[in-house]
Ligand SMILES: Nc1ncnc2c1ncn2[C@@H]1O[C@H](COP(=O)(O)OP(=O)(O)O)[C@@H](O)[C@H]1O
């Protein structure tokens with residue numbers, strides 16, 4: 001059984017009601033799945049539909065065999081989906097510890113255990129637990145955002161362009177952290193602009209063009225596909 005299937009999803013905003021045009025993707029247990037595609041293709045919209053933040057006008061979302069299409073965003077969090085948005089994903093005027101604390105929602109007991117786990121896994125965050133989040137470097141902020149996403153103990157983590165704006169070195173470190181996290185057994189569905197690097201660490205990838213998947217394959221295969229390299233590396 002697939003962990004997640006999104007089938008023939010139609011979604012949009014206001015008058016632009018068909019940004020996604022029957023897009024279909026799936027995530028199997030243990031996978032890292034990366035969605036790449038041009039700006040405006042609907043990649044973030046697709047993650048938001050999976051997270052329950054944008055409603056699907058058509059199609060269905062099934063998580064671990066259960067239809068969650070009509071579940072609210074909070075309901076989907078409880079069902080195990082955690083979404084780390086591309087922007088404004090941390091609270092700069094709160095400390096690192098406070099950012100983690102509020103990400104556990106109402107579960108303060110579980111939250112304490114979970115925070116200790118995050119400090120174990122990411123010693124950098126432990127060292128900076130009392131510092132305001134806005135004092136962190138770009139790469140450190142992304143680690144914090146990811147740790148915040150883990151505070152609800154998800155069964156599927158959604159990451160929207162985690163390496164956006166990072167230096168090549170910081171991006172590489174973050175990809176290493178994402179790989180390590182996945183190796184704990186957590187499936188990850190991410191959107192990335194650093195297409196080739198992201199596909200190289202992914203089990204599978206999709207190319208989304210104009211709201212519809214146009215290619216699917218093993219990550220490492222897509223990463224060396226001449227057509228994909230031409231489109232995304234301009235070479
Ligand atoms: N909140 C919104 N309201 C109206 N249009 C939006 C909104 N968010 C995104 N769009 C439009 O939907 C299309 C797809 O956006 P998005 O999913 O963010 O693409 P991508 O992440 O692939 O760059 C774009 O044309 C964008 O302008």
Ligand SMILES: [Mg+2]
Pocket residue numbers: 043044045086191
């Ligand atoms: Mg986007």
